[in-house]
Amino acid sequence: MSHHLLDEFFPKQSTMPKTDKGRIAMAKRCKNRSELYKKNFPLWYWLKNNRLLDEVFPAPQRAFSAEEKEKIAASCKNRHELQVKHNSIYVWLKDNNRLDEFFPDTITFMTDEERMEVIASCKSRKELREKSPATFDWLNKRHRLDEFFSKMPRRYTAKEKENIAKSCK
Numbered sequence: 001m002s003h004h005l006l007d008e009f010f011p012k013q014s015t016m017p018k019t020d021k022g023r024i025a026m027a028k029r030c031k032n033r034s035e036l037y038k039k040n041f042p043l044w045y046w047l048k049n050n051r052l053l054d055e056v057f058p059a060p061q062r063a064f065s066a067e068e069k070e071k072i073a074a075s076c077k078n079r080h081e082l083q084v085k086h087n088s089i090y091v092w093l094k095d096n097n098r099l100d101e102f103f104p105d106t107i108t109f110m111t112d113e114e115r116m117e118v119i120a121s122c123k124s125r126k127e128l129r130e131k132s133p134a135t136f137d138w139l140n141k142r143h144r145l146d147e148f149f150s151k152m153p154r155r156y157t158a159k160e161k162e163n164i165a166k167s168c169k
Contacts, residue, residue, distance in 0.1 A: 024047075033057045069093070
């Protein structure tokens with residue numbers, strides 16, 4: 001095994017320059033922080049401890065402010081473009097229920113009136129889930145299932161199950 005590879009990945013302390021400028025110049029040979037971390041951990045550690053890591057490699061971009069996220073979302077043509085180019089902003093808008101605010105022209109497959117007709121035609125949650133999963137999810141997301149299906153039969157106790165089983169014999 002070549003000792004040259006070991007020296008490249010695990011440099012000896014003596015190979016590190018003695019001056020700060022020499023160490024910084026040596027660090028700048030790497031493209032970014034992670035490359036320096038992998039190739040020359042002692043030098044990375046020295047830069048970190050002496051608070052010079054940001055000077056050599058500017059800190060990665062921090063999270064966007066709400067205003068910046070809104071500006072970026074407004075610059076996209078549709079939801080798909082936002083999701084592909086700026087997924088974290090897409091997720092933030094989705095989590096905060098604000099996608100419709102920026103992309104109102106998205107096709108809605110059912111109107112609220114059509115949903116209500118489907119809900120009215122169903123006798124149970126199970127029937128609704130089988131008949132129209134999208135409507136079921138729409139109600140569930142808005143915590144309105146109990147509003148339409150509040151008279152659902154309760155689950156049977158063990159005693160009631162025994163009685164029903166005996167009556168079927």
